[in-house]
Amino acid sequence: MSERSTAGEAAEPSTESVNPVRVDRPDETADDYTTTELLAVAAAREIDDGETAFIGVGMSLMSGILAKHTHAPDCQLVTESGYIGSVPPGVVQSISDTILGVDALVATDQCEIFIDNQRGAFDVGIIGAGQIDSRGNTNSTAVIGDATYDRPKVRLPGSGGSNDIMTSCGRTVVMMRQQRRAFTTEVDYVTAPGHLDHSGRREELGFVGGGPAAVVTDMAVFGFDDDGEMLLETTHPGVSVDDVRDEVQWDLRVADDVRTTPEPTRGEVAMLRAIDPADVVLRGTDYVYEVGFEEWSNTVLDHWEQLRTVQNETDD
Amino acid sequence: MTHAIDARETPDRRAGIGDETTDREKVTDLVSAIETYVTDGSSIAFGGMGGRDPEAAAREIVRQGTTGLTVLDDARTTLLDIMVGAGCVDEYVGSWVGTSLISQGHNIRNAVENGVPHHLEMRDVSNFGSSLMFLAGAMDLPFVPTRSMLETDIPEYNDDLEVIEDPLGSGDPLVLVPPARPDVAIIHVQRCDPMGNAQILGNVVNDHLKARAAEHTIVTCEELVSTDEIRRQPELTRIPFYTVDAVAEVPFGSHPWHCYGQYYADLPFYREYGLRSQDREEFLEWLEEWIRPHDEYLEKVGADRLETLEHMERTINGAGSAEGADE
Numbered sequence: 267m268s269e270r271s272t273a274g275e276a277a278e279p280s281t282e283s284v285n286p287v288r289v290d291r292p293d294e295t296a297d298d299y300t301t302t303e304l305l306a307v308a309a310a311r312e313i314d315d316g317e318t319a320f321i322g323v324g325m326s327l328m329s330g331i332l333a334k335h336t337h338a339p340d341c342q343l344v345t346e347s348g349y350i351g352s353v354p355p356g357v358v359q360s361i362s363d364t365i366l367g368v369d370a371l372v373a374t375d376q377c378e379i380f381i382d383n384q385r386g387a388f389d390v391g392i393i394g395a396g397q398i399d400s401r402g403n404t405n406s407t408a409v410i411g412d413a414t415y416d417r418p419k420v421r422l423p424g425s426g427g428s429n430d431i432m433t434s435c436g437r438t439v440v441m442m443r444q445q446r447r448a449f450t451t452e453v454d455y456v457t458a459p460g461h462l463d464h465s466g467r468r469e470e471l472g473f474v475g476g477g478p479a480a481v482v483t484d485m486a487v488f489g490f491d492d493d494g495e496m497l498l499e500t501t502h503p504g505v506s507v508d509d510v511r512d513e514v515q516w517d518l519r520v521a522d523d524v525r526t527t528p529e530p531t532r533g534e535v536a537m538l539r540a541i542d543p544a545d546v547v548l549r550g551t552d553y554v555y556e557v558g559f560e561e562w563s564n565t566v567l568d569h570w571e572q573l574r575t576v577q578n579e580t581d582d
Numbered sequence: 583m584t585h586a587i588d589a590r591e592t593p594d595r596r597a598g599i600g601d602e603t604t605d606r607e608k609v610t611d612l613v614s615a616i617e618t619y620v621t622d623g624s625s626i627a628f629g630g631m632g633g634r635d636p637e638a639a640a641r642e643i644v645r646q647g648t649t650g651l652t653v654l655d656d657a658r659t660t661l662l663d664i665m666v667g668a669g670c671v672d673e674y675v676g677s678w679v680g681t682s683l684i685s686q687g688h689n690i691r692n693a694v695e696n697g698v699p700h701h702l703e704m705r706d707v708s709n710f711g712s713s714l715m716f717l718a719g720a721m722d723l724p725f726v727p728t729r730s731m732l733e734t735d736i737p738e739y740n741d742d743l744e745v746i747e748d749p750l751g752s753g754d755p756l757v758l759v760p761p762a763r764p765d766v767a768i769i770h771v772q773r774c775d776p777m778g779n780a781q782i783l784g785n786v787v788n789d790h791l792k793a794r795a796a797e798h799t800i801v802t803c804e805e806l807v808s809t810d811e812i813r814r815q816p817e818l819t820r821i822p823f824y825t826v827d828a829v830a831e832v833p834f835g836s837h838p839w840h841c842y843g844q845y846y847a848d849l850p851f852y853r854e855y856g857l858r859s860q861d862r863e864e865f866l867e868w869l870e871e872w873i874r875p876h877d878e879y880l881e882k883v884g885a886d887r888l889e890t891l892e893h894m895e896r897t898i899n900g901a902g903s904a905e906g907a908d909e
Binding site: 323346347348349355359360361362363364365366367368373374375376377380383384403407415416417418419420421423424425426427428429430433434455456457458459462467471472473557558559560562563566567570571 | 694728735
């Protein structure tokens with residue numbers, strides 16, 4: 267646990283040149299981006315340079331890789347399957363995707379990763395969830411509704427590492443879709459512990475992790491106040507505070523100076539598209555694009571080549 | 583793994599002859615290994631995790647029509663979804679189910695929510711919880727404590743977990759995770775020798791613990807190598823011979839998933855699975871099409887396609903074997 271976080275001193279969302287894929291005017295605001303891309307960029311900016319970041323599957327891996335390839339080249343990515351310090355040249359399809367082995371510092375086992383996590387070795391974690399309440403308690407196990415845990419209305423994938431990350435990571439970022447049914451007064455099942463029922467409860471339990479620090483959605487970015495209540499901090503371009511309130515079940519606390527979330531730059535958007543050439547993540551689940559095996563493999567190989575070339579140049 | 587380590591079986595280093603002969607009987611084929619160790623009602627732990635999963639072994643279980651299985655697990659993807667849809671599994675204990683980041687586990691949802699083809703009982707733990715249940719099993723302990731899962735609904739709904747106060751006086755609450763002791767662990771690795779020394783390249787997930795926690799362990803491997811070959815890089819051996827009962831060479835045994843250093847994941851293949859498994863009829867057609875002996879399965883995937891996947895993996899991770907790591 268030698269290298270500790272430089273969190274807090276690290277920069278605001280990057281303003282220096284972020285241009286690994288050589289686009290023109292990389293620092294200018296992108297004129298064409300989707301809300302999902304904005305979500306991915308906003309979450310990536312939660313990782314500060316030099317931090318050790320524990321990331322899960324899907325969007326959180328996208329954001330981690332984006333951070334590594336843009337404003338936080340010295341962050342180290344950790345995945346629960348056993349890789350530490352990976353420099354993946356593209357989107358990660360699963361938690362043991364072999365591209366996590368590319369230039370990794372460590373390939374070990376899951377137990378060891380979570381031993382380090384429980385001891386407090388990791389600065390920031392990024393997780394997803396199906397439901398969240400005002401204190402950041404999340405549900406990724408089951409939407410029970412009027413039914414039961416055994417036969418729920420919707421069976422979600424389960425905790426994965428999200429419980430362990432939220433318990434023990436320095437701070438945790440939750441990525442979600444902003445929907446009224448998901449931002450609920452009471453989650454159906456607490457999978458991962460937020461700020462629990464009162465401020466200070468986490469310390470009483472002996473948790474080393476600070477719990478949820480930010481919630482990043484396709485409409486807004488939230489922090490948490492001293493009471494452990496979710497606080498609206500920025501809304502995305504074109505989204506009003508009332509729009510966000512409409513998608514939250516409880517009486518939402520709003521910061522005095524709600525600003526607009528900084529838009530993605532041309533460089534960041536180009537990088538995202540290079541990371542995910544087949545649009546696996548950004549186009550959503552169950553999206554099956556209509557190309558054959560050969561076109562898929564050629565596309566992926568081309569993009570790996572592109573990203574590896576860039577990496578090799580910047581490394582040396 | 584309950585076998586005591588028998589010193590008499592320790593190979594004679596000087597001669598090298600003991601290596602190859604003592605445990606020859608462990609080498610078998612996939613069909614026989616599954617027939618011998620996986621029967622109706624068995625509990626199973628599968629290795630890998632969205633990478634190096636023993637997919638061929640799971641398809642063989644489906645092909646043999648085994649039912650009433652309990653899967654003791656960490657996170658599980660396509661192979662569980664296929665087995666659940668085919669009606670093989672009654673209960674799942676683990677931390678995460680899906681098919682990949684691009685698709686939900688449609689069969690798993692259908693079984694849990696609607697009882698199709700029959701109800702699947704779920705018993706949730708966190709990921710660390712799953713590691714620790716195999717650790718407790720491997721250590722032959724009644725429990726291992728952790729801070730994970732405290733103050734959440736995971737212990738509320740999983741009666742196997744117990745919350746206590748530290749008996750040594752710190753006052754900290756702790757979750758006790760009881761052991762998982764699967765009847766059989768099935769682990770796919772890059773290389774293994776006839777003794778059962780299994781070498782894993784890349785990440786290990788919980789495979790070293792699963793092999794030790796299980797009553798019996800089947801290792802399927804990309805390549806059956808000599809014991810001399812194993813001795814050249816002993817640091818790669820994560821599963822030792824005394825935990826292993828059967829060794830079967832099963833090339834492309836993880837397809838459509840990745841196998842580090844060997845082949846990349848066949849994304850279009852499981853993407854198609856994700857699409858077709860949304861509909862019960864289409865899923866049954868998929869089963870009809872793809873559940874077949876492994877050599878026929880590979881033939882159907884196609885040699886060119888498999889070669890492309892190997893080429894993709896070589897492109898990012900250089901070597902095709904342990905010693906060629908510097909490309």
